[in-house]
Amino acid sequence: MQLSDKGAVIIDLKFERRDVDQALAGSLAGRQVLHASDKSTDLSSASYAFLWKPDPDLFQRAPNLKILFSGGAGVDSILATPGLPDIPIVRFVDQSLTTRMSEWVVLQCLSHLRQVPAYLVQQRSRTWREISQPEARELTVGVMGLGVLGQDSARKLKIMGFNVIGWSRTAKTVESIETYDATELDAFLARTDILVGLLPLTDETRGIFNASLFSKLRQGGALGTPVFINAGRGGSQVEKDLISALESGTLGGASLDVFEREPLSSDSPFWSMDNVIVTPHAASASDVRALLRNAEVQMERFEKGEPLQHVVDRATGY
Template sequence: MNITICFASLAPEPWVQALQQALPGAQVSAWVPGAPQADHAIVWAPPQQFIDEQSGLKTLFNIGAGVDALLQLKLPPALKVVRLDDAGMSVQMAEYVCHAVIRHFREFDAYDADTQMGKWSYLKPRNRADFAVGVMGLGVLGERVTKALQVFEFPVNGYSRSPKDLPGIRCFSGTQALPQFLQATRVLVNLMPLTPETENMLNQGTLSHLQKGGYVINVARGKHLVEDDLIALIDTGHLAGATLDVFRTEPLPKEHPFWQHPKITVTPHTSARTLREESIAQIVGKIQALQRGEAINGVVDPLRGY
């Protein structure tokens, strides 16, 4: 069994060594143009040349949760694309989202501004019942986020394209239910997969449905958000602000208005990072299951985009 690793911006050597230790009977190597054919590949943003040369691949393991970049490539119809189920990302995402929600709810940005001026201030506590948090996308990461938010006793809404039933969560599903979900939401968390149908879905029309004073947290993909529409809604006062971890262009250009906007918090796509040890353990388990002829989780449906 041959396994190849192709990363656009990560050093492959630690992955090669760890995989070789976990699968001593396999031949593991980092891909270079013209390399021998492999049975399985572990990738992050591989070039089309890699796909074209590795025509004998059986499975393509993507080390991130989102596979939108892979599905933009010309992939052989028989190639099985597999995404990670979790691999340590869901708890990181829950941490990030809860931090962003609580920071906004408790008005810590306002306290920071006052303390920088040496001002001892007091803000009236907000009513938690008025801050319903809506989580768009109820996959592995989304479900973990809803559970974490419930610990802090926020009302939590959930939205997905197909029906879900989660304890303690008011669930909405389908395109027709999206306006109702947004109208019931004060803080919006986007965790939707990026597909042609969801691109630009956070726009003037949809975000205007959020309750006045709404807040946006985008931790999915930058292409979900129409950036000028967000800024306009914040500047007119309909939205209170946003925390953004993903962007249409990454790294975010220095001249981008998000950097200087006083009501937008920017982080460098760090809400949930791939953890190597957990990822390798999961990939090894899936490869071994495939060798036994067993079905595995995380196989991507190209028509649905996730």
């Protein structure tokens, strides 16, 4: 524990305690570090908190906080915490986080393009049969969510040769990417062969990936049936509708990194579906060292009277 008159910091993150302790060895110099998991610890002196999914009593235990730092790309779990104080919430924006997400998105699009799920089935049955595979230029990938992660993924998919279009609630301009806004969702979906979800979880996006939306994706494209890829938030997908769409052939496949409930239950149908790739909310795993570095910059800005960066707009939820 470090002691000084600098603002004390609460750590309440998803990382293993040993990983946090190792990261702290080179970070937050001169600040007292308090762990929310230590229930007997007095948190009343803390000015800052690093949060993932806070305990309901956290803000009662820490009534003097000045800034909250998100421990991941999403902030919905923080916004839903009881007693949330009216103080700035700073999103975690980091090049490493962005790059990892783009790598995962490109990997999944290429996997479905090159029929990896089907070839894995053939491998298990020792079947030697070539499957038709289109080229990237024959497919349109539609990216829903054009924040930092969505824009970077769209640009890298474009480099791989895919046709790429983007959708966001409000109109955005992204170089070399045709974009749509909330009033043009149906037109966007009608052109999309592979749908990538990178949306934050808000009242408007909760359950947006449902039977109605899946039915509006382009049928008869180069893959035959559309593919759904989601690495945004699990609450944005209606899983009973998604399972039905996969079973009926409305969707030809999916790659899922997020789920309505996590960890994904062992009896979920997704585990055994041959056309579904499941990863454990690991598409863009946060690096605790990068998180601490970014927050240190923001704390120093705040203490110098400079404006904070990447502050969450509570009206929009991101």
